[in-house]
Amino acid sequence: MKSSKSSVRIWRITGITSIVATIVLIGGFIYAISDVLNPVGSTYTSDATASGAKPATTVATDGSFQIAVLGDSLAKGTGDDDGSGFARRTVDLLQKNGKEAKLIANLGINGQKTASVLSSLEEPGVQHVLKQSNMIFVSIGANDLFNAGEALGNTQQAPSKQQLLANLPKASKTLQQILERIAQINPDAHILYLGLYNPFSDLPEIRVPGNEAVTAWNTTALNIINSQSNMSLIPTFDLFQQNLNKYLSSDHFHPNGTGYEQIAERVVQSIE
Amino acid sequence: MNSIWPLVQNETIKIIKKKRFYVVLLVLLVLVPMFTYAQMRQAQENRTKFGEDWRVELQQAITDNQNSLGSDRVPEEWKKYRRVFVQQMQYYLENDVNPNEPGGVTFTREFLDNSSSLFIPLLIMTIASDLVSAERTGGTIKMLLTRPIRRWKVLLSKLITLTMFVSLIVVSTFIISYVISGAAFGYSGFNIPVFTGFQPGDTGTDMSSVHAIAQWQFILMQMGLIWFVGLTVGLLAFMVSVLVRSTAASIVIMMAALIAGTILTNMAASWSTAKYLFMVNLGLTNYLSGSPAPIEGMTLPFSLGVLAVWALASVIVSFAVFTKRDVLN
Amino acid sequence: MDSKLTTTHPMVTADSQSVSSQEEIVLSVQHVKKKIGKKWIIKDVTFEVKAGEIFGFLGPNGAGKTTTIRMLVNLIRPTEGTINICGYDVTKQPEKALAYVGSIVENPEMYPYLTGWENLEHFARMQPGVDEKRIQEVTEIVRLDERIHDKVSKYSLGMRQRLGIAQALLGRPKLLILDEPTNGLDPKGIRDMRIFIRELASQGMAVFVSSHLLSEIQLLCDRVAIVGRGSVIAVGGVTELVEDTQHLVIWELEPQAQGEQILQSIPSIQVLDLESSNLDNDTAASLRPHSIITATPEEYISTTIATLVQAGIQIHNVRKLSPTLEQLFLGVTEGEFIE
Numbered sequence: 003m004k005s006s007k008s009s010v011r012i013w014r015i016t017g018i019t020s021i022v023a024t025i026v027l028i029g030g031f032i033y034a035i036s037d038v039l040n041p042v043g044s045t046y047t048s049d050a051t052a053s054g055a056k057p058a059t060t061v062a063t064d065g066s067f068q069i070a071v072l073g074d075s076l077a078k079g080t081g082d083d084d085g086s087g088f089a090r091r092t093v094d095l096l097q098k099n100g101k102e103a104k105l106i107a108n109l110g111i112n113g114q115k116t117a118s119v120l121s122s123l124e125e126p127g128v129q130h131v132l133k134q135s136n137m138i139f140v141s142i143g144a145n146d147l148f149n150a151g152e153a154l155g156n157t158q159q160a161p162s163k164q165q166l167l168a169n170l171p172k173a174s175k176t177l178q179q180i181l182e183r184i185a186q187i188n189p190d191a192h193i194l195y196l197g198l199y200n201p202f203s204d205l206p207e208i209r210v211p212g213n214e215a216v217t218a219w220n221t222t223a224l225n226i227i228n229s230q231s232n233m234s235l236i237p238t239f240d241l242f243q244q245n246l247n248k249y250l251s252s253d254h255f256h257p258n259g260t261g262y263e264q265i266a267e268r269v270v271q272s273i274e
Numbered sequence: 275m276n277s278i279w280p281l282v283q284n285e286t287i288k289i290i291k292k293k294r295f296y297v298v299l300l301v302l303l304v305l306v307p308m309f310t311y312a313q314m315r316q317a318q319e320n321r322t323k324f325g326e327d328w329r330v331e332l333q334q335a336i337t338d339n340q341n342s343l344g345s346d347r348v349p350e351e352w353k354k355y356r357r358v359f360v361q362q363m364q365y366y367l368e369n370d371v372n373p374n375e376p377g378g379v380t381f382t383r384e385f386l387d388n389s390s391s392l393f394i395p396l397l398i399m400t401i402a403s404d405l406v407s408a409e410r411t412g413g414t415i416k417m418l419l420t421r422p423i424r425r426w427k428v429l430l431s432k433l434i435t436l437t438m439f440v441s442l443i444v445v446s447t448f449i450i451s452y453v454i455s456g457a458a459f460g461y462s463g464f465n466i467p468v469f470t471g472f473q474p475g476d477t478g479t480d481m482s483s484v485h486a487i488a489q490w491q492f493i494l495m496q497m498g499l500i501w502f503v504g505l506t507v508g509l510l511a512f513m514v515s516v517l518v519r520s521t522a523a524s525i526v527i528m529m530a531a532l533i534a535g536t537i538l539t540n541m542a543a544s545w546s547t548a549k550y551l552f553m554v555n556l557g558l559t560n561y562l563s564g565s566p567a568p569i570e571g572m573t574l575p576f577s578l579g580v581l582a583v584w585a586l587a588s589v590i591v592s593f594a595v596f597t598k599r600d601v602l603n
Numbered sequence: 604m605d606s607k608l609t610t611t612h613p614m615v616t617a618d619s620q621s622v623s624s625q626e627e628i629v630l631s632v633q634h635v636k637k638k639i640g641k642k643w644i645i646k647d648v649t650f651e652v653k654a655g656e657i658f659g660f661l662g663p664n665g666a667g668k669t670t671t672i673r674m675l676v677n678l679i680r681p682t683e684g685t686i687n688i689c690g691y692d693v694t695k696q697p698e699k700a701l702a703y704v705g706s707i708v709e710n711p712e713m714y715p716y717l718t719g720w721e722n723l724e725h726f727a728r729m730q731p732g733v734d735e736k737r738i739q740e741v742t743e744i745v746r747l748d749e750r751i752h753d754k755v756s757k758y759s760l761g762m763r764q765r766l767g768i769a770q771a772l773l774g775r776p777k778l779l780i781l782d783e784p785t786n787g788l789d790p791k792g793i794r795d796m797r798i799f800i801r802e803l804a805s806q807g808m809a810v811f812v813s814s815h816l817l818s819e820i821q822l823l824c825d826r827v828a829i830v831g832r833g834s835v836i837a838v839g840g841v842t843e844l845v846e847d848t849q850h851l852v853i854w855e856l857e858p859q860a861q862g863e864q865i866l867q868s869i870p871s872i873q874v875l876d877l878e879s880s881n882l883d884n885d886t887a888a889s890l891r892p893h894s895i896i897t898a899t900p901e902e903y904i905s906t907t908i909a910t911l912v913q914a915g916i917q918i919h920n921v922r923k924l925s926p927t928l929e930q931l932f933l934g935v936t937e938g939e940f941i942e
Contacts (some may be wrong), residue, residue: 127364
């Protein structure tokens with residue numbers, strides 16, 4: 003009898019597989035529900051085999067630059083037409099000069115102030131990035147000082163020097179903590195702190211109080227940096243002072259591409 | 275005729291011989307390599323950018339998301355997702371676990387996550403939409419219903435067969451995805467820890483119940499939830515197939531509903547009644563990975579309840595119509 | 604209706620049932636009505652089918668034949684009335700009643716992607732007591748054994764028809780329902796089908812055949828129900844029904860006028876003009892100018908010829924026309940039915 007064996011075979015195979023599959027899936031379904039509804043929080047203890055042992059911090063000692071950037075919008079490169087920022091431009095310039103350079107990560111966040119940078123330094127990811135670098139750029143403080151440009155927009159009256167300096171003592175103390183903490187996380191890295199400039203130097207009302215405040219900040223920063231080895235300050239005040247139209251982007255606060263390029267050139271000069 | 279199994283056997287043989295299931299497998303065999311290749315290109319690109327260091331890569335991703343959190347141009351809904359993402363990724367970094375450990379298993383987990391609300395339901399529809407309407411277009415319904423068997427039994431046999439094939443499709447998706455992506459990324463990774471139990475809330479993600487499970491457990495849970503989603507969509511498509519004479523029409527109706535669902539999930543946050551629609555509740559796996567629900571007030575029990583009600587209603591309608599209706603042509 | 608005629612079989616009208624009770628009644632349809640929407644598609648259908656007989660269901664297209672057949676096999680639920688098969692109500696106990704029925708409703712539509720054998724297996728799984736041996740048996744009965752393992756999509760229409768019958772026979776039915784079984788078959792196929800159906804009936808099976816062709820029913824059936832516009836107009840033996848109908852006879856006589864006079868003088872003969880004869884176009888076109896059309900009961904033809912010969916009339920041609928379905932309707936409804 004030529005029974006259609008194929009249909010018997012089809013039925014056996016599909017029947018059995020699908021029943022097994024259904025049972026497994028129902029099991030998974032119940033497991034999922036119970037796990038979502040009654041989650042048992044537990045702290046995970048990493049076993050090295052699972053995710054791979056943490057690589058030893060191997061910072062290149064062959065004279066190549068492993069660069070990380072930390073800080074505010076200036077660190078990030080806001081205002082730059084192609085989004086590079088001074089960090090990327092620095093790397094490019096170094097490479098053009100025949101140096102080996104690499105931007106490990108750009109951890110700049112728009113609007114960031116000193117306090118949040120300090121707390122972010124405790125994040126393992128940030129620490130990891132810092133440890134992978136031998137050159138760390140830091141740009142912070144402008145938002146503490148100018149309150150992210152709001153000083154200009156929100157008040158009809160120009161802020162006085164007192165208003166601008168109100169945050170200085172506290173912020174500069176945090177700056178010191180930041181720099182020290184970075185040095186602690188990676189003692190081998192060179193830390194470059196980007197000095198502030200006065201974006202309002204062409205507005206008569208704020209020009210003078212702004213200049214004074216920025217200078218005060220930069221002086222304080224320099225004092226901190228001078229007390230540490232492996233740190234230096236890149237001044238930008240003089241760079242922008244007479245060239246605001248040329249170097250500032252349309253938001254009148256951040257540098258434009260040319261401005262960042264100027265900063266990058268200065269950074270390269272100082273580290274080469 | 276008392277046993278239902280000979281009828282289930284009939285339906286199974288018809289689906290296989292009609293090559294409907296092969297079409298499903300073929301679609302998977304064509305699309306999964308494409309996804310795998312895309313993923314591979316992305317991995318390569320990231321490697322040239324970040325080297326082999328996933329921690330740096332992850333930290334950069336966190337920073338990028340934090341940047342968009344500060345931007346006024348990013349809508350508040352997206353920020354909610356990104357905030358949760360940032361918190362989760364920081365949790366992974368704190369515990370020194372790579373959430374994207376490259377490998378076939380991780381790829382499969384992500385693939386399942388992405389395919390649960392549209393891709394797998396579509397595959398299931400190719401079978402479910404055809405089950406009853408094909409008998410009507412082919413005229414074989416006359417042969418089927420003039421047997422000494424009650425109509426509800428005929429329909430029940432089709433329903434059981436549908437359930438079986440929903441299971442087969444979910445498992446096949448897993449197997450094909452694992453085998454193909456494994457060839458590109460390696461077959462290990464079942465024991466990699468994955469964190470689950472993130473509970474996104476208004477003030478931030480509640481981390482108190484986060485716990486690590488092995489990746490295979492996570493995938494098992496995913497597949498279980500996807501199975502339930504698939505079954506619901508299957509039952510709905512089945513009902514449409516009972517109501518509508520043409521297979522093409524029933525596929526179009528279901529597809530429109532599913533696609534409407536994906537659109538709604540992206541924009542329905544302010545229309546809160548939309549959460550009672552079945553199609554916005556298909557992303558059950560999001561509750562596992564801890565992404566925020568598309569609409570306020572949606573939880574796993576809520577979504578399960580909504581889906582169950584829809585599924586039950588479509589079963590009732592299917593049986594009511596099928597057992598009573600005159601077969602006129 | 605003319606009931607003067609003596610017949611060997613009882614003449615049964617839709618209203619009065621008188622079926623001899625010795626014969627087993629396989630199918631009994633009692634006052635079945637069906638309303639679809641607001642329209643009564645089936646107004647009143649009543650008939651019975653006995654074991655071993657071939658029962659014709661005759662009516663023009665659109666008379667409600669298919670709807671009635673669909674009700675017989677539980678595809679459509681009657682609005683009123685009952686249908687019993689071997690004592691079981693089709694609507695209430697379909698799983699019992701349908702076990703005695705094999706049917707082909709309209710075209711035998713099978714799964715084209717399965718082989719003939721797989722199709723039969725499929726339907727065999729849906730009824731009790733059908734094993735592989737039975738499948739083999741029915742395959743041989745319909746002489747499909749050579750191609751049974753081919754896909755149905757490769758079958759010719761005749762082969763599909765045969766597979767349909769094999770499928771209907773699977774469960775050893777007591778009642779076989781065939782909807783226009785000769786549709787689409789070639790002349791040889793039609794003849795084979797007739798022989799085949801008679802064979803089945805001779806084994807004791809009741810066969811219910813629907814058709815819109817009177818000739819088909821005449822050649823095949825023992826009894827017939829005539830349906831028109833959703834009602835059964837008459838039920839009876841096929842021979843009697845046909846005999847009961849006026850037979851048209853066409854005479855070519857010489858001299859014509861004298862002959863016509865004699866014909867008119869015979870009371871049971873009616874001379875008709877072309878208009879009222881309801882001849883179909885082909886026949887009407889073939890008439891010669893001097894042909895006389897008469898309505899003559901069959902048994903009077905020979906005596907009339909004798910009368911004419913006695914009167915010295917030359918008979919060039921006498922032609923008896925088989926009645927058409929329309930004429931049959933005219934007969935049973937006395938003209939009320941056809942508009």
